[in-house]
Amino acid sequence: MNDFFQNTVEIFKKELKSEFRTKYVLNSLLMFVLICVSVIRFAAGDEKIDNEILTGLFWVTIFFASVSSLARTFIKEQDKETSIALKLTSVVDSVYSGKLIFNLILSYVTGLISLILFVLIMNYEIKNFSGFMLFFFLGNTGLVIILTSIASIVSKANNKGTLYPVLAFPVLIPLLVSIIHATKLTAEGAETFSLYEEVIIILCYIIVVLTASLMLFKFIWED
């Protein structure tokens, strides 16, 4: 168990180091978000976009931004043939958890930046900010757990780029539906306490999916 945590931290540090060498994922994520926001803005023209629609668009942006770049964590190991070294040196589960933590931080950062862009450029109004942020973090966490494990599956397959969203989307729909519903309500000013059941459902989803991913990862990683 101690090995697991130590290894997780090591893998996370390694990810951070290799990311800051090129800043490939971070830059592409930020550019993607920026492009998305400006495309939405140009498409809307002078119209004011409804707050309700903006919540949906916000999650669409986050989903596609994540799908466009989070697969990279595993694909790069396959491309650069470093996965064998990783298999030799570390505990299996910690590969998943290390990369998961890295992806989580990455998606929180890009999510926050896109939120700021939405507020500044599109006049997105959030009435219950603390509630919104709670669902924002819960949603991103669930999203990244699934996307990380799907990324490890995709890295072994052909035509990786198209396969990734195709595999991830059906598994993510329950989360996306409830998270869009909850953030929409909090943006309109609903009390966090009244959305208590949504929190429970999303937490259950996160726990179930995280457990399944951790249990199944060793089958994906071997070969």
Next chain:
Amino acid sequence: MTIKIFKYIAVVLVTVVIFLSFLVPIPYIPALGDKARVLYYHVPMSWISVVAFFMSMVYAIKYLKTRDPQYDVKQFSAAELGFIFCILATATGSLWAKFNWGSFWNWDPRQTSIFILLLIYGAYFVLRASIDNYEQRARLSSVYAILAFVTVPFFVFIMPRVVDTLHPDPIVNSRGKIDMDPKMLYIFLTSMVGFTFLFLYMFQLKVKTEILNLKIKNNLN
């Protein structure tokens, strides 16, 4: 031997159901009328598509445990047949929706959930198609089948919270009782059993041919 037994049971029961479902008069049901006859076909189809998905997940777990190729064959045979039944359930459902709700498709929660089931099946086949190595394909698709299956129960809780449904009560309704005319109930149960046996027959046939296929491919006898 069991294949033959399943075949005969399925043939007899499904034939009986096809006749009775059109011939036996239906009691008056508000807002449904004769359109309620779709229940004899639609409900077994959706039941089988879920059962097949569940079977596929169970075989996926068995495959990961034992690495026996026969479980992989069973896994995707169940998924392929489940997909066919899922399409049939969607088709019968949306035909009924056209005459009862006015349009073939209107994103009712029930329609959304079956659409997602179709999407999961579709994604599963795309994944299988895009991996060349046999062992890797079996392993990764097993993982995906399990991962996808654990998220399915969430629809049951989430969809009705977000949108209201117009779908008639499920057969066993929320009060835990079966509200159905006894005559209809008999035909309905026969249909459920008949179509389940039809599915099991098709499943065994499919598994048999797939295993033979595999043997030919590997030049084994």
